[in-house]
Amino acid sequence: MKDPITVSITGAAGQIGYALLFRIASGAVFGPDQPVNLRLIEIEPALPALNGVVMELDDCAFPLLREVVPTADLNEGFRGTNWALLVGSVPRKAGMERGDLLGINGKIFTGQGKAIARNAAKDVRVLVVGNPCNTNALIAMNNADGVPKERFFAMTRLDENRAKSQLAKKASVHHSKVTNLCIWGNHSATQYPDFTNAKINGRPVADVISHVEWLKNDFIKTVQQRGAAIIAARGASSAASAANAAIDTVKSLITPTPAGDWHSVAVCSDGSYGIEKGLIASMPIRTIEDGKWEVVQGVPVDAFSREKIDASIKELQEERDAVKDLLPK
Numbered sequence: 001m002k003d004p005i006t007v008s009i010t011g012a013a014g015q016i017g018y019a020l021l022f023r024i025a026s027g028a029v030f031g032p033d034q035p036v037n038l039r040l041i042e043i044e045p046a047l048p049a050l051n052g053v054v055m056e057l058d059d060c061a062f063p064l065l066r067e068v069v070p071t072a073d074l075n076e077g078f079r080g081t082n083w084a085l086l087v088g089s090v091p092r093k094a095g096m097e098r099g100d101l102l103g104i105n106g107k108i109f110t111g112q113g114k115a116i117a118r119n120a121a122k123d124v125r126v127l128v129v130g131n132p133c134n135t136n137a138l139i140a141m142n143n144a145d146g147v148p149k150e151r152f153f154a155m156t157r158l159d160e161n162r163a164k165s166q167l168a169k170k171a172s173v174h175h176s177k178v179t180n181l182c183i184w185g186n187h188s189a190t191q192y193p194d195f196t197n198a199k200i201n202g203r204p205v206a207d208v209i210s211h212v213e214w215l216k217n218d219f220i221k222t223v224q225q226r227g228a229a230i231i232a233a234r235g236a237s238s239a240a241s242a243a244n245a246a247i248d249t250v251k252s253l254i255t256p257t258p259a260g261d262w263h264s265v266a267v268c269s270d271g272s273y274g275i276e277k278g279l280i281a282s283m284p285i286r287t288i289e290d291g292k293w294e295v296v297q298g299v300p301v302d303a304f305s306r307e308k309i310d311a312s313i314k315e316l317q318e319e320r321d322a323v324k325d326l327l328p329k
């Protein structure tokens, strides 16, 4: 048996937490031979609810689950952690943009970044799900002194999955046939789901879906607005699909990416594709092996794509400027 991996999850008593913990504990993320410790972090008032979740974890008797630590203490919560999944934060309500949450949620990530730097395992990786996730990840990364910047990620996989599902429906194929779908930029209404480089059954999307106006307008808008559509329909933000996307993200970061394909996750820009260095922006990523990834280079960016990517990067710069007080000089 392998040594257990330690996973810390903030907001563990929330909606996404409830859809996430049990899949991690079951082995669906790290594999059937990988024991897991869970460190579950909540704010004090949510600890009674979290204890109920822990009772349910006990009652699953998962063979791979080892230690479960529920806590409101960040040092205890991130101690020895290999994967920190930062979900805990307030979700938006109908009529809000995700960026409107910066003032409420941004400050959560300074203390968490610092606590990760103090307590986590040397190989820690951090995935931010709580919105606005790109800029929250930027805050955590800049406060986590000594943790390499390439260990921080923000989630745009839900957008990728949504985009694949929309294209597959339009082309009447199974969504597994859609590849090379990159979400560029921010997890927000400015994100750019890049249909120009995506493929269906290995062929360019535009060869399969000839309705170019649909691709340029309805498709992009549907993906950009999907989170709001779910809030309007459910009265609460996406949870099961978000947890699923977090699982997909981690799995894609620990497994080599199939040859020729890529996956979407926001990373600390190295300046590739003219995206300002240091911003947490989504781009095409390949995983070489567990712990080693790279930005896929040479993906064609036409004038239409350039304009869309630049608009989303501009928004990320504005969000960064809005939280400058939370970023150490």
Ligand SMILES: NC(=O)c1ccc[n+]([C@@H]2O[C@H](COP(=O)([O-])OP(=O)(O)OC[C@H]3O[C@@H](n4cnc5c(N)ncnc54)[C@H](O)[C@@H]3O)[C@@H](O)[C@H]2O)c1
Residues within 6 Å of the ligand: 010, 011, 012, 013, 014, 015, 016, 017, 041, 042, 043, 046, 087, 088, 089, 090, 091, 092, 108, 128, 129, 130, 131, 132, 133, 155, 156, 158, 159, 187, 237, 238, 239, 242
């Ligand atoms: N990136 C994405 O694709 C994506 C998708 C869906 C939701 N989200 C975001 O994920 C976040 C969580 O959504 P949810 O539906 O689970 O919300 P929720 O309100 O159901 O749960 C959030 C939990 O976080 C906890 N929390 C708040 N502040 C905390 C802190 N400082 N430390 C630890 N825990 C804290 C709350 O007590 C609550 O239990 C929201 O910000 C939402 O917008 C992101």
Ligand SMILES: O=C(O)C[C@H](O)C(=O)O
Residues within 6 Å of the ligand: 091, 092, 098, 131, 158, 226, 227, 228, 230, 237, 238, 242
């Ligand atoms: O849209 C939201 O506020 C929640 C989440 O980011 C989503 O995309 O579903």
